[in-house]
Amino acid sequence: MTTGPHAESTTAASDPGALSRRRLLGVAGAGALAGAAGLGGFGVAQAQQEDNSPDAGLGYAFHGEHQAGIVTPAQDRLHFASFDVTTDSRDALVALLRAWTEAAAAMTAGKAVGSATATSYDSPPGDTGEALGLPPAGLTLTFGFGPTLFEKDGVDRFGLRDRRPAGLRRLPHFPGDDLDPARSDGDLCVQACANDPQVAVHAIRNLARIGFGTVAVRWAQLGFGRTSSTSRSQQTPRNLLGFKDGTANLKAEETADLETFVWVGHDDDPAARWLAGGSYLVARRINMHIETWDRTSLREQEALVGRDRAHGAPLSGGTEHTEPDLDLQGSAGPLVPLNSHVRLAHPTQNDGTRMLRRGYNFTDGSDSLGRLDAGLFFVAFVRDPDRHYVPMQNQLSAKDGLMEYLQHTGSGLWAVPPGVRPGEYVGQALFA
């Protein structure tokens, strides 16, 4: 069992000691959700939700075989944070992971942080408060460990060096990369996704607060709109280029492909067996040259993407979910052009690789020239970055015609440990 949606109940009312953000789900909604969980077990609320108005009351279980926030139907909002560990103490690091686990379990259930412990009127409240009264809003918190947690500048900081997964290295330089160190890498990462931005921000804020003295935020990114659907129950959203993105995304229902391309297998890396059932999180902050893109003819836009803008159908014809015919010829070469994004990202051009992407549109206002500082905060979960991410990105960076309008400005790779069982803390097997 993984991250089944759990219907919030009325227990808050009979548990008056706990500060709670719980809200009733409608009876019909709760029943439908439970039914969906029983069928698929992947936390997919099959068609129970209006795509554009996600149910804020929806909640996902924190505990499970895999961490939530990977195959969970992509929520609308993101607050992603990368942390540097500031302590040398392994015990302090473990204590933080315990505290984060406890807080994460509470927050994803719609409860306030530290609500089990009463605080003095003369103390600051345990929870920062801005999410009081709000429902869980589908909050998921997904934790990852960066390469530098295992070894930094040649130093085995926490006795973890020998347990670093082989695939967990800083991503290579890709053509056209213009990475800002202040927006890249980090010892730990937390991906907070929710259907209410206030809930996502609340989660990162409280985790950062708990971490003071042990970790410090290195960088963070807000995402305001999902650009991927990770379930068939969801419509394909649009990215800031104005096109549907992630039509061919790997989805929660495709369990066999998830095993092949997302979840780290038991024998993938015997030296790092703690990661089995986990995954790797690739994050890339991809700025778009919005203004020049907007001046580009529809002909060129569609040729670069390889899909029609109106419906997302491949240029070889059909509708959005029609498989592109990469061989179909037009009057001057294939209808899906050789340097189009759809072609270059297609599994047949990438050794059969499929990817589970979970990206978000972002904007951080405007730059000093008045141009939108905006783009795609790309997030993908892969089983083996060296096979399932790096080759594809090299190909896209080198050949994708869209690169004319893109610039990668941030990057990071983290190992995402498997899900947490009740009583455990996140990543516990690594420290065992």
Next chain:
Amino acid sequence: MKILPTAAACALLAVPLTACSLTQSNKSDGAEGSGPITVTSSATACELSSTKAGSGRVTFRIKNTGSKVTEFYLYAEDGKRIVGEVENIGPGLTRDLVVSVAPGTYVTACKPGMEGDGIRGKLTVTDSGRKSSVADVDQETLEHATESYADYVKQEADALLEGTTQFVAAYRSGDDAKARSLYPTARQHWERIEPVAESFGDLDPKMDLREADLEQGQKWTGWHLLEKDLWPPAKGYTALNRAQRATYAQDLLANTKTLHTRVQTQTYDVTHLGNGSKELMDEVATGKITGEEEIWSHTDLWDFQANVDGARTAFELLEPILAVKDHDLEEQIDERFDDLQKLLDQYRSGDGFVSYDTVTPEQRKQLSDAVNALAEPLSKMTGAVTA
């Protein structure tokens, strides 16, 4: 330095002059006609929602309901001269064709499978009553524009070859001061015809790649390698030795000769001029304004000026056509070229320009605003001259 945009590549190869359908003006003063004419192109039929239209701008919305790739053509009454066309419509897809038509009789055709004469029909265009100052843009005007552009590219390629020859000679002989003075002026000839140069996907990365754009393991050659060697960073850089200099200089010159040879036979249509003009302003907006293009030499303003020169040349060649098709747009672009040039002139120094690292953030913003003001209407030029 950038990857070739598909449209430019296809256009260079594929679009015949006639595809531009520059036959009539559509400067009507009234509203558009009533909605688009829907064309349903199936395996066996080519059905138009109406076989009548008012003169002026007409939109056809072609839906391919067949299983093969289809095309739609609007011919003049003779059934031969192409007034407008849309190609490569995949099965199930819908695409618009916008053309301006004068009163008269026209022939429509769907070509499922992209073969033969197609399934033909008739379209009658009546006087819409809207003022429609229809004026012919004759074939001669079109040919003059495209042929003049070909001449311009060849001239610039000649000058590029000459300038590069002198530059690499100075560089090889170790006369760095001379090489530094020749670098920006030789490169201006490249920057004026950059969309054409970039269309040669094999040459562009060898000649104009920036260090940041290298793929892992890819060998760096070309202008910017020499730039870095002539304006080396203060720390952590090992200067090229004489033999290395000779190798890289020879390589740049050889590639320049290849480019020079290739442009001798290159032909263009009006979409090249329009899109090329727009792409040059994109280059300014993304590479020059930010100072990323010439990160070591800071000679970005030479490139900036050259990009503007190239864009303006293409615009001016299309201007007689645009003046007929969309006079307001033509005037607006013209004015904004002037505005940008005035601003750029403030940075002239001697025969060239000030170093870009002396241009303040506020000044860069001002330049950027002027580029945006020009690039936005300029991006509408291709559509206007081909409609």
